[in-house]
Amino acid sequence: MNPQIDYEAVFQALPGMVALLAPDLVYADANEDFQRLAGRTREQLVGRYIFDVFPENPNDPAAAGIQETQASMLRVVATAERDTMALLRYDIEDPERPGLWQEHYWSPVNAPVLGPDGQVVLILHRVEEITELLRARGGQAGGDGAQVLEAELYTRSRELQEVNERLRQAHAREREVALALQEAMLPAPSPVGHHQAAVRYQPATTSLNVCGDWYDLADLPGDSIAVAVGDVVGHGLTAAGVMGQLRSALSAACRVADGPARALEALGLYARFVTGAESTTAVTAFIDWDHHTIAYSSAGHPPPALLHPDGTVTFLDQATDPPLGARPEHIPRPQARTPFAEGATLVLYTDGLIERRHEDIDTGLARLADSLTHHRHTSPETLADDLLADLLPPTGNTDDIALVVIRL
Template structure:
């Protein structure tokens, strides 16, 4: 079926509720039928005229503020390019059939921008909900029913304002998330061979606007047939965590190139982290892989243990050199280091806690689930294995924590 041609001008005319379009200098460009009917104006009386020439303030009411508040709202829209929801306003309109007679109206307006491709505001959409009947008293301005109706209208307007604030917050959070994700993407190394070995890497951001975290991975080519691999997790969310992550990843990458082993590299990182706000309690695990001796040397600062899948299908966790996270001790203490042998064809898996931890279960259950998945998909290539682990271990609806994953065939 072919898509019908939509007459948007006719749609605008028929929109329910009062809607008008104004230029940035607040001159009427158009108005729909409901606006004309409820405002008591013809199209000829509106189009091309300044809004407050058409609807001046009531001179008989020294406390009238509708014109001032409406102008301020529209000018905010023009200046910021953002929607503006007004509080309930009373706006008296002169009866054109009886000059000097003013009709009392209660309006709940929303003003929104229409942007040009360059981002400048070209029109202001002025939408008004006429709530006069809701507020007007049945038995006079002083009875209880009138006060109840005024309260009801005020509550309605406050709910509208809260909804608008929440929408602005959502948009701001979405922008922060996009910036943080872009920052993380720029700071994390792209998948590439390290020496003549290739690693499969994955970074899976958390679901939700504010849940961009500070997870990272790093791979460094070392002299000889060796590489250094790190995975870390900064506490916190958003841009701050992403910035701290970038600083720590760069510092550890540099330390790995000159340190004698992973423990010394983490000691240097710990000293550096003391001078970085937000770096405290960061967890990280560092491994040095040596193909000449078929050994893995490792050290962990409070991080989940790497998993080693052996060619015979066994899975062991490298958990013999675990120490507190960065900044957890008031004084510098040498960090532990351990080593293990590996056979050709083994697989090393390093990850952040988002892969295995769930709030409603013990971490051992998550480690067991990882081991089971490794055994089940262990014969697959590194890239296929990485995708299989994420599919097996992360919730289908998305995780509330970021996940970084590095897989290396040994």
């Protein structure tokens, strides 16, 4: 019989200092040893930004603890790989005596905790305090031993800082290249006749890399267009390259398929032969102004929102299927059709607009509906900006966002 394991109790009982942080570097939890050795209660930690809880010693002009710790944690978020830091001096203010800073030396390791989509949902921050060990070694080395060890530590810290700066510059260059590639593959949409449309692409602010979100608009025969958004799993140049292939394939498929479902079927077959395309989500809608209808199909993507002239919002969720490559065999995808009134607005988006960690998706959808209703009288360009302003958290978006707004 398998034992029932209380993982919360296990976490609290772990020997040594262990904390969990969200990708925006806000504490999610800390075990008992972390609370005890850091001199902070759980209430003083959870929900707070790490460097608000542990600011740098203002009396030490050479302190680099924040820079090095932040760089390590952001590397974990960006690469989804463990990052072991060099020995680090990071003084802590005595909670009982404000203004009194206590010298501490730490050996930190930051490791990713991945969600079902392979993205980092938490940073596991394990720290060993070695202050007493260094002092003991300094005593064994003679009267000046502690000063010698501290000098060596600072030298290593400066060397690590230089390495971190080179890594930061390399990541920044990769981000610039990826963004340039993404912009080249996501041009401004071609005119859609006399119909108003707006698009936005908003890169994540807390990641060193871009992701694989895309949008596309394609003219169809008659007074019709196809509009699509999609999201490739992963980050960086690889995801941007996969995005470009899938966007082009879907754009071509929409121009020859007899409906959005058939277009997504063609994309799904193509995606089987594109490395990195697994689990991509996408939604496609064919807008027919002659008959005032929208035909749509979704491959595991959040539902488009239809804002009616009276301010009510309908989510187009009646033709949803698994993401690309989720099934071992090809199965026809579902398709649904809905009418629209002149003056309605169709909004397609990627999950970064509505999803928040530790929050049900229905909450994000309700927030989107409220914002659409509130701004229903604005133009598509203004509405696109208003949606981003209303829905993005104050600390910035942790995932890329593609957004398309079309006045029907």
